Amino acid sequence: MAAQCVTKVELTVSCENLMDKDIGSKSDPLCVLLMNSSDSQWFEVARTEKVQNCLNPKFAKKVSIDYYFEIVQKLKFGIYDIDNKTVDLNDDDFLGELECTLGQVVSSKKFTRPLVLKNKKPAGKGTITIIAEEIKDNRVVNFEVQARKLDNKVECYDYDNDGSHDLIGAFETTMTHLQQASHVSPAEFECINSKKKQKKKGYKNSGIVSVKLCQVVKEYTFLDYIMGGCQINFTVAIDFTGSNGDPKSPQSLHYISPQGVNEYLSAIWSVGNVIQDYDSDKMFPAFGFGAQIPPTWQVSHEFPLNFNPSNPFCAGLFTSVEGVVQAYRACLPQVKLYGPTNFSPIINHVACFAKQALQQTTASQYFVLLIITDGVITDMDETRNAIVNASRLPMSVIIVGVGGADFSAMEFLDGDDGRLRSQTGEAALRDIVQFVPFRQFQNAPREALSKSVLAEIPGQLVEFLNTMKLAPPNSNPASAMTVSS
Numbered sequence: 089m090a091a092q093c094v095t096k097v098e099l100t101v102s103c104e105n106l107m108d109k110d111i112g113s114k115s116d117p118l119c120v121l122l123m124n125s126s127d128s129q130w131f132e133v134a135r136t137e138k139v140q141n142c143l144n145p146k147f148a149k150k151v152s153i154d155y156y157f158e159i160v161q162k163l164k165f166g167i168y169d170i171d172n173k174t175v176d177l178n179d180d181d182f183l184g185e186l187e188c189t190l191g192q193v194v195s196s197k198k199f200t201r202p203l204v205l206k207n208k209k210p211a212g213k214g215t216i217t218i219i220a221e222e223i224k225d226n227r228v229v230n231f232e233v234q235a236r237k238l239d240n241k242v243e244c245y246d247y248d249n250d251g252s253h254d255l256i257g258a259f260e261t262t263m264t265h266l267q268q269a270s271h272v273s274p275a276e277f278e279c280i281n282s283k284k285k286q287k288k289k290g291y292k293n294s295g296i297v298s299v300k301l302c303q304v305v306k307e308y309t310f311l312d313y314i315m316g317g318c319q320i321n322f323t324v325a326i327d328f329t330g331s332n333g334d335p336k337s338p339q340s341l342h343y344i345s346p347q348g349v350n351e352y353l354s355a356i357w358s359v360g361n362v363i364q365d366y367d368s369d370k371m372f373p374a375f376g377f378g379a380q381i382p383p384t385w386q387v388s389h390e391f392p393l394n395f396n397p398s399n400p401f402c403a404g405l406f407t408s409v410e411g412v413v414q415a416y417r418a419c420l421p422q423v424k425l426y427g428p429t430n431f432s433p434i435i436n437h438v439a440c441f442a443k444q445a446l447q448q449t450t451a452s453q454y455f456v457l458l459i460i461t462d463g464v465i466t467d468m469d470e471t472r473n474a475i476v477n478a479s480r481l482p483m484s485v486i487i488v489g490v491g492g493a494d495f496s497a498m499e500f501l502d503g504d505d506g507r508l509r510s511q512t513g514e515a516a517l518r519d520i521v522q523f524v525p526f527r528q529f530q531n532a533p534r535e536a537l538s539k540s541v542l543a544e545i546p547g548q549l550v551e552f553l554n555t556m557k558l559a560p561p562n563s564n565p566a567s568a569m570t571v572s573s
Contacts (some may be wrong), residue, residue, distance in 0.1 A: 095311060096223040097155045097194060101136060102146040103167060103203070105213040109181040114141040115169040117183060119216075121151050124162035138170045152223065153190070157310065158542035159535045160361050161190035165216055167203060184211025191365030194220045195314050197562070222311045229263075230303045238279065238295035257281040257294035266302040275299045307554055308451075310546035316560020318451045318553075320366040320545075321441070324412050325434040326352060326393070327461040328379035329427040332491075335420050341462050341491050342420060351490035351526050353413060355460050358537040359486065360409035363456060370408045371401035374415050375434055379423040387426050389433040393419040428466035431459060435474040435485060442481035451558035454549045455483040458541075462491040465498070469511045475501060476508060479516035482556075484548045486541045487523040498523040520548060 101119045109115050118138045122130040136147035155161070165188075169181035184203025193199045203214040239256050257279030269275035278293035285291045308316075333340030344350050364370060377389040392400030393415035404410025438457045445453040465471060475485065487502075489495040501508060503519040510516075522544050529537045 095155050095309065096152055097190070097220045097311070098150040098152050098223055099193065100147070100150050100219045100221070101165065102144075102217045104144045104215050104217075106143045106145070106167065106183050106203075107212040107214060108143060109169045109183065110141075110171070114143050115181070115183060116140050116171065117142065117145045118168050118170045118180075119145075119147055120166045120168065120177065121153075122164040122166065123153070124164070130164060155190060155194065155222075155311070157191075157546045158362060158539045160365075160538075163188055163190055163193070165218070167211075167214070167216070182206070184214045184216075186216050188218075189365055190220075191362065193218050194311055195366045195368075197315060197317075220311075220315070222309060222315070224309060226307050226309050226312070227304050228307050230301070230305055231266075231299060232301035234274075234298045234300060235279070236296050236298065239281070255281060257284075259297065263302075263304070266299055267304070269299040269302050271300050275302075308550065308560060310550050312563075313451055313454075313549065313553060313560050314366060315562075316451075317562040318549075318560055319368055319453050320363060320549075321453055321455045322360065322363040322367055322372050322408075323434075323438050323455065323457045324356060324360070324372060324374040325457060325459045326374070326376045326416060327429060327459075327463065327490075328376045328423055328425050329429050329463060330378075330425045331427070331429075331463045331493075332425055335425070342425070344417065344420075352416065352460050354534075355458070355488045355490065355526060355537065356412055356416070357409055358534055359458050359488075359541060360412060361407075362538045362542055364408040367408065369401075371403050372408045372412050373400040374402050374412045375400060375437070376419060376423065377431075377434055378425070378427050378429055380426045381423050385424065389430045390437050391423075395419070395422075429461060429463045430467040430470070431461075431465055432467050432470035432474040434459065435471065435478060439474065439478045439481055439483060442478065442483040445482055446556075449558075450561040451482070451553040451556075452561050453482060454553070455481075456486065456545060457483065458486045458488065460488045460490060461498075462489070463493050464495075465501075468497060471501065472508060473510045473512075475521060476510040476514055476516045479508075479518050479520050482549075482552055483520060484545055485521045487521065488537070488541065489523065489525040489527075492527065495523070495525050498525075518548065518551060519544075 106115055106117055116138050119136040121133045123133050124130055133153060134151040136149045139145035164185060166185045167183040168177050169183055171180060184205060186201050186203055198217060198219055200215055200217040203211040203216055205211050242254050259277040259279055261277060265275055277297045279295045279297055281294045332342050335342040337343060341351055374393040376391050376393055381388050381391050394400060394402060402411030402415040438455050442455045487498050489498055501521050502523040503516060503521055508516045522541050524540050
């Protein structure tokens with residue numbers, strides 16, 4: 089499955105306090121960028137220029153690369169002291185390197201980290217700073233136009249229909265002229281039909297077009313929001329219903345193999361590894377549903393995996409996903425799998441936080457809920473209502489179906505075949521649900537699942553935040569939304 093490039097970004101690299109490897113002068117640094125392919129092989133993408141005699145280089149040459157939200161793009165920046173004219177870097181002094189992901193870079197306005205040697209020890213006091221910029225002109229022009237005394241013509245046709253449109257007339261102008269238009273003083277143009285002008289001696293025009301307003305506005309992109317401080321808050325919800333089978337049995341979907349995996353864990357790793365780069369606190373709340381939980385053994389459809397309702401966030405030693413995995417493994421032997429399979433409580437739970445975020449005047453937060461389930465949904469009507477309500481909030485829902493159950497109800501929630509409606513007939517404002525059955529990806533590379541379920545998130549985020557006219561937190565809405573030329 090080929091991932092769709094969201095956009096192109098340019099990376100600007102600078103370093104400070106590099107190690108001095110030259111005798112009698114300073115190092116002559118160059119930066120090489122490597123990327124990690126799906127088969128875990130590093131390959132060279134680009135090199136900057138060499139900066140002569142400098143321990144604090146600001147490399148002028150920018151590196152352009154394709155950016156994908158839905159996969160982890162591993163980067164390695166290597167700094168070398170160049171003392172010869174050969175292309176091979178093995179005969180040059182190594183000054184340090186940094187391994188990171190493109191997601192980490194774009195979600196930081198300025199990404200600064202210490203350089204390390206091949207043995208991962210500090211490369212002296214050397215640091216590297218990477219700044220990402222999106223290569224995209226995202227300006228659009230909004231017109232308010234009126235026409236009068238147009239020639240009587242055929243009825244209007246949809247442009248995409250059959251192409252049978254008749255030309256009334258045309259005029260030429262400039263953006264500068266158009267932008268001077270106002271309601272008080274509109275810019276007016278004669279519509280001229282060249283064929284009529286040639287045929288009729290007394291021909292003046294085919295009508296007047298009056299432009300009352302012309303604004304060049306910026307439509308924020310996904311990276312505008314991410315680089316501007318919008319946080320993606322990720323929540324995991326795991327199905328602990330009885331239909332999963334006894335976790336101690338190898339036939340159970342919750343059975344953890346000797347290799348330490350099952351379908352639930354694979355889904356958590358695949359999706360969480362991508363999302364964690366866009367969440368600054370690196371802590372994910374994780375919940376279970378459909379189990380009897382201690383100490384009362386009442387069935388719960390919304391219990392924290394760490395059993396701490398006041399702080400359901402899972403912190404890992406190195407990554408956020410690791411914390412969720414550890415909480416899941418610790419929780420599994422402490423609960424009794426039961427039922428039924430209800431989605432609406434956890435959707436409504438996340439929706440409460442999304443509703444609070446909407447009280448802000450900027451696009452500070454967007455919420456992504458990952459539900460991993462094995463079975464047929466029990467509270468379909470309530471879930472439809474919950475999704476329709478959530479479609480009006482900064483929120484998306486990903487459902488991954490594990491096991492071999494009939495998931496036709498999940499496909500219905502996805503809404504790809506038409507707008508989902510609530511029990512009362514109210515239509516969802518937009519499609520916010522993406523469903524995939526895990527079985528389609530069992531023999532695929534690890535990143536295939538994340539590519540499929542996360543591909544729609546950037547579009548859903550941008551559509552909602554632009555519709556709500558919310559600007560990124562770290563931007564000046566007045567200057568960002570209107571551009572004069």
